[in-house]
Amino acid sequence: MSTERGRIRVSGFETERIADHDAAEPTGDDAEEAEDDPEVQNRWVRVIHQLKRDRLALTGMAVVVVMLFVAVFSRPIVVGDVTVQPLSLTPYDPAQTGVGDRYDSPSLTHPMGTDRLGRDTFSRVVAGSRYSVTIGFVVTALAASFGVIYGGVSGYFGGTTDGVMMRLVDVIFAFPALVLAMILVSLFGGGFIPLVGAFALVGWASYARIIRGEILKVKQNEYVMAAKALGARDKSVLFRHIIPNAIAPVVVQATLSIGTVVIGVAALGFLGLGFDPGTPEWGTMLDAERDTLITGAGGTWFWWTTVFPGMMIFLFVMSINMVGDAVNDALDVQVDDVRGGGG
């Protein structure tokens, strides 16, 4: 404590220092590394170091990054009348019919064959990443942002506020997430924005509950009480001192949820509820070609029309889940309530 007249300085409660320290004691390799390093490593730096050593996670990360790249550059992006991204990775317009014959098998001209209307499946699968992949990230970002704020407020203030706010969360959890998303989409129509809205509306609750539980623990820490004692405002305490220290499980949940959202959107697409027919979203493509799975007596299975979109869903979800698992391990948190259809 400072003895300087007119000023009181409480030492040992600087949140920056606390944030820089991992709460858990390092073990194994980490312990050795920590011993080598005079400063205890930053948690996020340690996560990155651990991810770098996880080949599965790196592979998953690479696939996700490639898919994000493809999503951006698959087709030109026009905002208003201005083309902000002129490149196009697809050899054909994914909506154009008759670029090949009906159900052409994979060839050099059409690496993934053509569909029933002679559209190039490769172009559609590539363009489909813009819908299927981006929606996972957008939904998760929205749902996590709102959920963190909601759960943060609920957990921080506690009491009646917490009780009322958590009952709303219970109401959301009372509905099967995918069914609730279906109802919302059928009410407000399909398309990118309604789907984002539907999945975000059903997905935020899991983040709210997770962070609220963490906050109930974190807010008991001395540095929080000290901040309050020093007269910090609730907003500052919550967003500067508590949430940054409770966010780790949310990050893990978010990483794992991206794949769940993509699966959910594909499921709605397969049920004909996602995007308008003809949209090259992977689930919608599967729905449009499902009749090819049962061909009638002695018929040919045009496998490429369903295998490639299905494989892309599998590849992306598998990859993002591998990244999520690695983040989970690195942060050493237990998130085991990833809910279907959540965001």
Next chain:
Amino acid sequence: MAGCLGEDDDDEVDIDPALERNDIDVDEIQDGGTLEVSIPRDSIDDYDAAESSAAEDTAVFSLVYDNLLTTDAEGTTELWMAEEYDAVDSQNVDYEDYEEYMREEEIVEIDGGIPIFDLDDDLNLVLLQHPEDLEGAEEGDEVRVLTRHEAEDAVDDGVYGTQVSGRLHEGIEFHNGDECTAGDIVGSYDRYVGSTNQGQVFDAFMYAEAPDGDDGYEFNLYSLEPDAAAFVELPPIDLFPEEHHDLGPGELEPRAGGPVPVGTGPYEIAEFDEGSVLRLERTDNYWVEEVGLENLPDYDGPADFPERPAIEEINVRFVPESSQRSAALEDGDLDVTYELASDARNNFMQSDDFDVSAQESTGYKFMQFPLEDTDEGGAFAEAEVRQAVSALMPRQTIVDVVEQGWGSPAQAPIPEPASDFGTAMGYDELIEQEFAYSVEPDEERATELIEQSSFEAPIEVTIQTNADDDERIDKMSLVVDQLNQSGLFDAELETPAALGDWTTGDLYTDEAHIDDAENNACAVIGLATGFDPHGYIEAIHDPENWNGCCNFYFPPGTFDDEFVDLLNGCRFGADVAEDPDLRRERYDEFWEAHTDLMANTIVDYSLTTLTFNEDVAGVNCHPNTQSIFTYAVYAPLDEQIAYLDR
């Protein structure tokens, strides 16, 4: 667009064998067995034929109900339960002739511009409203109307449009043993009052009588207006026994505790359960056996042809998904099914163990444009824009790629099977006329039309169709792509109400014609209207049929009087009722006006198909989906009978 689609003939399946009849040897017919069939729904929509509007229900219950007339595979109407039946006379009458029989009724409500009356008798309804009283009429006003109660007086005084007289065969029994007499014809109309199908029955019908009493066999049917189609339009849709005459709409529903439907058809309902079981058994008192085939005026087949179906039982299964029906047929769970995907149909056709029977049908897909001239949108208010969309429609590609040849591109506003009374020039000449639809996209013509319009290309338009119909979606995907490739339109495809009923929920509303006009949105649905040419124009144009199937954009006042007069003049009038050639000429005038106005444009005409395994012999398809099973199983006037040869 679609540059090479359909041009590769290597994999093309020849469907001509499916269009040929499957003949059988009468001596080889085997009696008995259970035929497993499926309908593309998850249940019967409504067991009450007066209330049901689902074609799949009718396909099943046409095995239970026979009628006065029947239609052969060529579309020719023939006498069936009627021993005699003829349009006796027609006379020009209008509302002024009915004035003295009208009574005053108070308008209790105006719903969508249509006055609603609260009549004292549930079985009564308004047949005609005095047009002079309706101008500016509001709720609470008294207007002159002609109801069913007054129709008898008018007929007694010789005031009617067309009279059709006939006589039932003696000895026809319902499944419950009651004899079917003229009283059952008269009483059956009561069941349609207030029902879903009321409009379909009472749009032309005015009065029925049994001159020899209810137990007699003679009957007279009268129409309100002189009607060239009275011959086929006046009989009730189905004939009900006396014990069912008093049942209200929807009360003939065994799932709700009501009685089981009883008819005079070859099969009766033996067992039912919601969504899982519907078993029909061959009736043991079928009227054809009693009357004898030789006594049917239109029968000219062999003397030893069976007088009842050969198949003992029909088990109806409910399989909504076409892929599931394909699998069930392949696995042997079904003997006969219909509405399979064209690829699956091709595969079954090429298989040695299965076969397909097809027939040019009366079904078609059409695109309807909202004509409202709205401040926002309103592109379809201009005929040039509508004509440009029609000119760009890749009709041949649609049939080649989506239907795989199981259909035909629309070239005229009526299909060939319905053209007998529909043109004086012959169908081949009709489709050569300048106003005929182009089967290939005509970009040059479309460009000219858009340049003549007040809109600048590209015009943003939306094409809407049913979310649950994959083939329709594919067809419209091709249209949307063609419109976009032309550079004249910026088109998109929408399938509204994925979980609900788009047509009843969105299209048949008072606002649809304005909302969709503002959004430059048109709608594409399908319809099957039978063999009378008027079905192809009345249902989709007649302003009096607004918000009924299938006019969702044209309320009264949409078309000018000249067009409406031309439309009505093809069917209503003593001249066309008595002179079929004049009627044909009227239609030829109308087709030109029809395609010039382009309020609707036809996309394609379908084939009806039945896909079946080798256990079933003698299957042939009927052009009407509603008659698809009953025709295949037993239609002696066409010497049609199917049997099981397991």
